[in-house]
Amino acid sequence: MGVDLGDLLQRRKIEIKDLSGLWIAVDAFNTLYQFLSIIRQKDGIPLMDSSGRVTSHLSGLLYRTTNLIEAGVKVAFVFDGEPPSFKAETIAQRAEVREKAANAWEAARAAGQDGFKYAQAASRLNSEILQDAGRLIQAMGLPIIQAPSEGEAQAAHMAAKGDVDMAGSQDYDSLLFGAPRVVRNLATTGRRKLPKKNIYVDVEPEVIDLEEGLASLGITREQLVEIGIMCGTDYNAGLSRVGPKTALKLIREKGDLESILAEQDEKIENFAKIRDFFLNPDVTDEYSIKMSKPRVDEIVSFLVGERDFDQERVEKTARRLEEVYRSGQSTLDRWF
Numbered sequence: 650m651g652v653d654l655g656d657l658l659q660r661r662k663i664e665i666k667d668l669s670g671l672w673i674a675v676d677a678f679n680t681l682y683q684f685l686s687i688i689r690q691k692d693g694i695p696l697m698d699s700s701g702r703v704t705s706h707l708s709g710l711l712y713r714t715t716n717l718i719e720a721g722v723k724v725a726f727v728f729d730g731e732p733p734s735f736k737a738e739t740i741a742q743r744a745e746v747r748e749k750a751a752n753a754w755e756a757a758r759a760a761g762q763d764g765f766k767y768a769q770a771a772s773r774l775n776s777e778i779l780q781d782a783g784r785l786i787q788a789m790g791l792p793i794i795q796a797p798s799e800g801e802a803q804a805a806h807m808a809a810k811g812d813v814d815m816a817g818s819q820d821y822d823s824l825l826f827g828a829p830r831v832v833r834n835l836a837t838t839g840r841r842k843l844p845k846k847n848i849y850v851d852v853e854p855e856v857i858d859l860e861e862g863l864a865s866l867g868i869t870r871e872q873l874v875e876i877g878i879m880c881g882t883d884y885n886a887g888l889s890r891v892g893p894k895t896a897l898k899l900i901r902e903k904g905d906l907e908s909i910l911a912e913q914d915e916k917i918e919n920f921a922k923i924r925d926f927f928l929n930p931d932v933t934d935e936y937s938i939k940m941s942k943p944r945v946d947e948i949v950s951f952l953v954g955e956r957d958f959d960q961e962r963v964e965k966t967a968r969r970l971e972e973v974y975r976s977g978q979s980t981l982d983r984w985f
Contacts, residue, residue: 730796731797805826
């Protein structure tokens with residue numbers, strides 16, 4: 650999902666401890682997809698309760714987020730609102746891709762083959778998953794911000810205002826939306842096995858600084874947006890045979906996308922609207938960023954009583970979260 654500008658932008662490896670004391674506005678949908686994708690059994694089946702309801706995302710939210718908070722990271726979850734009209738085609742295409750992946754996964758399982766990559770690609774959010782996620786986040790005492798449109802745009806807006814220190818997402822779109830700094834790999838930090846290979850790699854958090862990136866490339870943010878549009882975004886397919894490096898070369902030569910399109914006699918539908926949406930997205934200033942006391946009994950009642958989680962582990966984790974809140978006079982006194 651999103652535009653891939655990883656080949657252009659400098660990424661600085663960090664440790665979780667480097668984020669201690671900082672507020673991160675996390676793209677909730679992006680994070681939930683990550684949890685649904687990586688927290689699975691070896692055969693690709695997600696974690697589920699006795700009624701067949703998926704719980705991978707709840708496991709990630711409780712255990713991984715508690716680890717972050719215990720390390721001093723302050724997390725606010727930003728949920729998507731209404732997508733722009735020109736995203737409809739992309740949404741339909743993604744649904745088709747997930748359906749094909751689900752069919753491929755079933756075929757692989759029937760043949761006794763490894764279909765894990767298909768299982769990951771088949772991950773999807775539904776209303777129950779979103780409702781459960783919001784319920785748990787609130788019980789954990791963490792702030793939820795409802796974006797009027799794209800969550801990444803809202804997170805970027807909050808970071809640009811200085812209300813949070815960074816936006817958190819796997820995608821690079823937050824930078825196109827103007828986030829001064831973006832942290833990646835918060836949800837995926839740790840050792841990961843490469844697909845189809847018996848090789849494990851260490852996935853570490855990394856930070857991208859927008860101004861440093863623009864200065865290094867010698868371009869403006871608007872030109873970065875146009876590079877993204879040429880490569881393809883959530884809202885358009887991009888130009889044929891144009892990747893990030895070629896797009897950068899064209900921008901440096903011609904200055905803007907209008908000139909590039911005119912010379913190549915190509916067209917990108919809704920180009921002006923897409924560019925304006927990145928530069929002036931629909932966001933809100935009506936939000937509160939503050940941690941409240943975790944409701945331990947509610948967390949346990951929900952996860953253990955309704956979703957079949959292990960009681961001892963849930964209680965222990967919830968108490969850790971509560972202890973962080975109580976000891977906020979030192980490390981986390983700026984939460985309040």
